[in-house]
Amino acid sequence: MAERQDTADTGTDFATAVWLTALARERADLDDRVRRLHAAETALRESVVELVMSGRLEPARRIAALAGGGLPDPVRAFVVQARAGERDRAADACVRVGAETGTEVWVRRCPDHALHVLVLAPGDAVGYAAAVRAAMGGRCRIAASLALPLQDVVFAYGQALAGLMAPGRRASDGPAVPSPGNGFAPLTGELGRQWAAGFLAPIRAHEPARPQDPLPDDLMTTARMWLVFGREAAARLYLHRNTVASRLRLVGRLLRLDLATVGSQATLCLALALDELPRPRPLDTPRRVDFGAVLTQPLARGWARAVLRDVLDEPDSTDAVTLRVWLDYDCQARAAAYVLGISGPGLRKRLARLSERLRTDGLGNPVVQRDLWLATRVLDAAARR
Numbered sequence: 206m207a208e209r210q211d212t213a214d215t216g217t218d219f220a221t222a223v224w225l226t227a228l229a230r231e232r233a234d235l236d237d238r239v240r241r242l243h244a245a246e247t248a249l250r251e252s253v254v255e256l257v258m259s260g261r262l263e264p265a266r267r268i269a270a271l272a273g274g275g276l277p278d279p280v281r282a283f284v285v286q287a288r289a290g291e292r293d294r295a296a297d298a299c300v301r302v303g304a305e306t307g308t309e310v311w312v313r314r315c316p317d318h319a320l321h322v323l324v325l326a327p328g329d330a331v332g333y334a335a336a337v338r339a340a341m342g343g344r345c346r347i348a349a350s351l352a353l354p355l356q357d358v359v360f361a362y363g364q365a366l367a368g369l370m371a372p373g374r375r376a377s378d379g380p381a382v383p384s385p386g387n388g389f390a391p392l393t394g395e396l397g398r399q400w401a402a403g404f405l406a407p408i409r410a411h412e413p414a415r416p417q418d419p420l421p422d423d424l425m426t427t428a429r430m431w432l433v434f435g436r437e438a439a440a441r442l443y444l445h446r447n448t449v450a451s452r453l454r455l456v457g458r459l460l461r462l463d464l465a466t467v468g469s470q471a472t473l474c475l476a477l478a479l480d481e482l483p484r485p486r487p488l489d490t491p492r493r494v495d496f497g498a499v500l501t502q503p504l505a506r507g508w509a510r511a512v513l514r515d516v517l518d519e520p521d522s523t524d525a526v527t528l529r530v531w532l533d534y535d536c537q538a539r540a541a542a543y544v545l546g547i548s549g550p551g552l553r554k555r556l557a558r559l560s561e562r563l564r565t566d567g568l569g570n571p572v573v574q575r576d577l578w579l580a581t582r583v584l585d586a587a588a589r590r
Contacts, residue, residue, distance in 0.1 A: 247312075254313035254325060257358055274309050279328035282350040282361035285337060287320050291344065296322045298340040308333060323362065328352030351392070351504060361391065389579060390478040392504040400494035401479035404472075407459040419452050424459075425477065427452040432474050435571065467535050468582075471575035472496070500586040509583035512576050514563060517584060524562065527555045532581060536574050 249272050256265035257276065269276050287295035296312055299322055303310035308330050315321035326333055334347045350361035390397060411421050419427070427449055430438040439446040453464055462469040499505075517525050527545060534540040542552040556568045565573045 250311055251313040254311050254323060257311075257325065257355070258323075258362065262355065269311075274311075276311070276355060277309065277325065277327040278355035279352040280355050280358050280361055281326050281328050281330055281333075281352050282358065282365045283324040283326060283334060283337070284315075284348050284362070284365040285322040285324065286318075286346040287322065287341075288344055289320065291341075292320055292322060295337075295341060295345055299324050299337055302333065302336045302340050306333070306336060321366075325358065351507070353391075357391075357394065389505070389508055390475060392508055393479065393499050393502050396494055396502060397475075397479050397499050400496060400499045401476040403493050404460070404476045404496075405480055408456065411455075411459060419455070424452055424456050425480075428456050428473060429477050432470060432477070432571075465535070467532060467571075467574050467578045470571070471578045474575055475579065497586055500583045501590060505583045506587045509580040509587075512563075512580040513584065516559070516562060517581070523555065524559055527552075528559060528577065529581070531556065531568065532574070532578050536568070 249268065253265050253269050253272065253276070256262075256268065262276075266276055283299075285295050285299060292314060296314055299310060299312045302308075303312075303324075303326070308326055310330075310333075311325040313323045315323050324333075324337075329352070331349075334349050337347055338345060348365045350365040353361045393400075405425075408421050408424050411424065413420060427438070427442065427444075430442055431449065431453060434441055436446075439449045442449065456462075456473075457464045457469070460473065462473060464470060464473070516522075516528055519525055527541075530544050531541045534544060538549060538552055542549050545552065547555075560568050563577075565576075568574065568577075
């Protein structure tokens with residue numbers, strides 16, 4: 206009798222094991238289907254972002270509608286920089302935060318940056334960056350653009366990317382305040398691109414007198430590297446420092462710039478950045494555009510005030526006068542201190558206070574200096590209108 210009971214129990218255990226195995230297989234199949242469905246949806250939404258970034262808005266809108274969503278207009282671009290090995294987690298966090306906050310977002314892993322995630326969100330999604338950082342436990346960096354028309358999404362991306370990459374700026378929850386060469390450029394639109402094409406035309410038209418002389422692309426590359434790396438440019442270009450200096454003199458001569466001045470550096474930096482921007486539509490035939498018209502673009506003043514904050518609101522204040530003199534004398538401490546009638550240590554104290562007020566990492570940074578120079582010119586141009 207006991208033997209018969211043991212046999213029955215064994216049969217029941219076997220049947221239970223078979224049932225559990227089948228259930229586990231069904232669960233595995235279901236999980237696999239869910240993963241494949243999620244991957245397909247992700248690929249579809251990433252293809253929409255790719256179409257938008259390439260300027261094909263109508264196909265993008267149709268596919269977005271099939272995916273059950275709509276493209277935001279105006280749009281705010283976010284670029285998230287994850288830590289090594291965490292980009293997929295960051296992309297998932299971007300999607301999850303959008304779902305939790307009821308924000309329609311379109312997410313794509315950037316093909317050109319192994320750690321970057323691009324997010325297109327509605328123009329009013331100003332708190333999205335803070336929510337993503339919180340979801341990632343602070344293990345990422347994120348920068349945002351201003352709200353721009355959907356047709357200018359490439360400019361929005363360029364602004365966000367520049368805000369992420371620009372040195373000398375502290376992170377904030379709002380739109381990034383990047384360097385003038387990279388961050389201001391997307392705000393200038395088609396007019397800025399026209400100005401840059403005309404401004405850089407002498408370099409494009411340059412014909413070397415000898416076979417060993419630099420070509421136009423060599424001059425452009427040298428100028429870009431020097432603006433970014435300064436004295437280290439020669440080593441990074443594998444050139445002698447005298448060769449770099451010779452090329453820079455030629456660039457200055459062709460463009461009629463004194464590259465020893467902050468203003469000339471900021472102007473060249475802006476032109477080169479505009480030349481590098483991805484173009485959502487073909488550039489029209491270049492025409493002469495006055496630099497002042499570029500400085501008075503609709504979004505320029507907002508950018509300038511974000512850079513300068515309220516420092517110039519009182520033109521006769523100590524901070525405003527110090528900043529003006531510092532920039533007018535090309536950030537040369539001895540000359541600025543002499544004009545201000547103060548000692549070197551006194552000037553350093555004022556600059557430290559200004560740096561804190563402007564929320565920069567120091568006014569000795571060439572990128573910050575170009576920021577401030579361009580921002581002051583933007584506000585001056587607006588005041589003259």
